[in-house]
Ligand SMILES: Cc1cc2nc3c(=O)[nH]c(=O)nc-3n(C[C@H](O)[C@H](O)[C@H](O)COP(=O)(O)OP(=O)(O)OC[C@H]3O[C@@H](n4cnc5c(N)ncnc54)[C@H](O)[C@@H]3O)c2cc1C
């Protein structure tokens with residue numbers, strides 16, 4: 001057994017752990033990094049990267065069915081699913097070197113490829129090593145939550161960890177769960193020529209603005225996805241080679257493949273948290289606002305901390321704790337400026353409060369400024385007019401923004417800056433957006449906030465009238 005002493009021990013080499021390790025070592029700390037699975041974690045291997053690569057291939061196939069309106073004729077695209085998955089694998093392989101053991105070794109991090117578990121409040125065992133560290137960071141991520149559906153043990157099922165090894169297109173993909181994973185995979189597969197049925201127990205993308213999700217729902221249905229909402233899956237069973245799914249209200253759906261997209265479970269099983277006196281909550285490891293656990297030497301970041309579960313959040317958490325780990329300075333993780341995007345076509349983006357949340361918080365003080373993509377000239381030229389920007393404003397400051405539309409994920413970045421810096425609407429109107437760009441929708445939404453104040457104000461009209469009389 002080798003004993004190692006270090007300044008910082010990071011458990012998990014995914015989005016959060018890698019950011020802490022890279023930051024800490026480059027600022028002079030001794031760092032040990034443990035990874036029991038693949039370097040790069042969920043995002044690179046089973047999450048963001050493969051899902052966005054698959055969506056890109058699906059969009060390519062879809063575009064070929066939409067050329068006629070542009071005066072271009074093409075033949076029906078032929079999808080080679082194995083070829084599509086080769087594109088997915090190649091995308092992962094291209095990005096992988098950035099997260100690789102070699103790169104981190106090169107930076108000076110001691111990388112140990114083994115699962116870590118606490119054996120005392122300061123010590124972690126990983127394979128043949130026992131590591132004692134001044135500070136320990138748990139960044140072990142999450143895994144697909146598998147709900148206890150009767151009959152699930154009698155049928156084969158896919159999760160985000162196994163989907164990418166399929167080489168033959170599913171004939172009919174049943175997806176349980178209409179959250180971001182379910183919805184992205186539904187659109188990807190219907191565009192690649194599969195039949196797709198999504199069964200959602202509550203409401204599709206239930207955390208998002210219902211008006212915008214209604215538009216997205218209509219788009220998915222138009223493209224051929226069968227959407228079943230308000231009916232949780234009650235039972236599953238094999239019928240010959242196929243899988244039969246029964247909902248709570250006794251509707252029956254039969255498909256060739258089953259994908260579970262029913263949320264996440266924090267990866268804490270292997271850690272023996274009790275040995276270190278680390279408390280958990282219903283969703284993950286319990287932390288304070290500075291991401292410190294009930295063991296003062298230990299921090300938890302990213303998915304395992306059980307809050308917002310996104311790669312950019314894991315990266316943000318890394319930045320928050322590096323300040324404390326390396327300089328001993330207090331630091332807190334905020335959430336109100338964190339954007340999230342579902343990468344359907346059109347994309348659905350959110351930062352800050354939705355209209356419902358903002359109405360609850362601000363009541364009559366809330367104003368909502370809106371602008372439709374149909375009024376954006378670039379969107380008209382590109383035939384991507386579906387969508388809307390909604391800006392929730394209280395006291396002249398945006399408190400939330402919801403965008404459905406082409407490139408919404410990129411468009412919401414401006415509002416993430418606005419919310420992070422508590423900027424006012426008038427500062428957004430100071431921006432000149434180039435014409436003709438989609439970015440103009442942001443400027444026009446801000447304009448929509450001010451136009452009633454300027455164009456419908458008697459005082460403004462009276463002032464202009466007066467000035468005009470005196471102007472030479
Ligand atoms: C299908 C899908 C699509 C997604 N798309 C997006 C997206 O587009 N944008 C976005 O922002 N987010 C997306 N996410 C979420 C994103 O993948 C996660 O939020 C992110 O990976 C979390 O990073 P992390 O560092 O907390 O955990 P991870 O990246 O999962 O890393 C944790 C690592 O810890 C390792 N580990 C676990 N236990 C131990 C142990 N005991 N010892 C050693 N190592 C251990 C694991 O093997 C893993 O490599 C998606 C998720 C899924 C499932």
Ligand SMILES: NC(=O)c1ccc[n+]([C@@H]2O[C@H](COP(=O)([O-])OP(=O)(O)OC[C@H]3O[C@@H](n4cnc5c(N)ncnc54)[C@H](O)[C@@H]3O)[C@@H](O)[C@H]2O)c1
Nearest residue numbers: 177178179180181200201202232233261262263309341342
């Ligand atoms: N674009 C992105 O950034 C992106 C993409 C995918 C995933 N993610 C991350 O991964 C997380 C997990 O995504 P997800 O979609 O798996 O989870 P989720 O929790 O967002 O959605 C799961 C859905 O499954 C439904 N459900 C659960 N059990 C069910 C049952 N038995 N029958 C029918 N419906 C059931 C729930 O009502 C819920 O709507 C997301 O919250 C997000 O943080 C992000």
